[in-house]
Amino acid sequence: MSVCAPSAARIILLSLLAGLVLTVLPLPMWAKPLRPEWTALILIYWCMALPQRVGVTVAWTVGLLQDVLQGFLLGAHALAFSVAAFLTLKLHRQIRVFPLWQQALSTLLLLLVIRLILLWTRGLIGHPGVDWQYWLPALTGAALWPPLFLGLRAVRRRFQVR
């Protein structure tokens, strides 16, 4: 296990980087409000699958990077992602044995928590209110959960990430 440890870290890092890339990828106007929180989804997967490897610290770091990348208030995504990671770590034993659609539901809840925290920070710094479209990314994220889960699990098994 110690032999493949660096490569495992590399796979996780790569997947998170891919998530960041997807987050800032330009999309056509109509698809913009639908863009799911990719980094959050990938973080939730790793927190659930490998809680001993990916935890709150990783989530915090990734969140901070995303803040800088998107030009958002420094630390907002960091806070939201670490809370989501914390919840996932607490619940990972239960979520892991759920069927896929129930996992998608719990992911929906986690994504809504993230959106809620971001909404609070927006309110605190005096950004104007948001419309109903603000909540769409959570829905698309949950809808994308099953394929994402299967894909990342295939990656994890293929590269023996443990």
Place this chain on the structure above:
Amino acid sequence: MLALLSILLMALDQRQGVPEPIRYTLAAMVYPIRVVVDFPFEMGNVISRELSGRRRLMAENERLQAQRLLNEARLQKLDALEEENIRLRQLLDSSYDVGKPVLIAPLMRVSLDPYSHLIQIGKGARDSIFHGQPVLDADGIVGQVDKVGPLSAMVRLITDPSHAIPVRVNRNGIRSIAVGTGNLHELKLTNLPNNTDIRAGDLLITSGLGGRFPRGYPVARVKSVTTDPGPPFARVLASPTAALDRLQEVLVVKRDQKAVRLTSTGDKVEPPPGKQPGP
């Protein structure tokens, strides 16, 4: 612990400036991600340029030639006007401030926080970009530099809901403030009384008050004026002259340097006959 840390960071960031070095370092770290995202679009541009047919290039060349002719004709007149302006300003003993040196910055095709109007440009602190620097395009004011990284910077557009820019009506000099609405094609003028002399079609230019934007650049054109006897102020909407949704390259205005003459930017323009020598 980390939650506390992030709350602390947010509080500091809100107060502006304290975690700027942190952001600066992190911006350098995430720069490769931006490049990766931007790369396919950049490649697409290059390829389409390479493959564009001879006929299209010729048509474009013709169009540009025509435009150049027009511009030169206009510049000739400008030359004379500028001389006159300098003379008059010297009479008034006020500073000469017609043209400013600019830096051309390419736009990076990355998508940012969807609820604020930010764009990413491919020039940063290495090219001496600084916070608050005004940004233009060929048609008018685009916004101002908001966050600076070593190789890239973020520009807040004038239509961002948290942005306001002091403007002046070109026709009669009435001053106001144009506030962003969150809609890329709309600005809102605040605090104009109902009886103000402002009409749809009026050009709004920067007034230079506030000291951030240079004076006299076009900002927007008034779209509609609604006067309602109820509220004390008229509801005035304007649309930005800059094509904020079709930007390719932007001009960043350099500051703390001597103003340059608009008409002597390397182009060999024949001085119009009978031009008065400058004072």
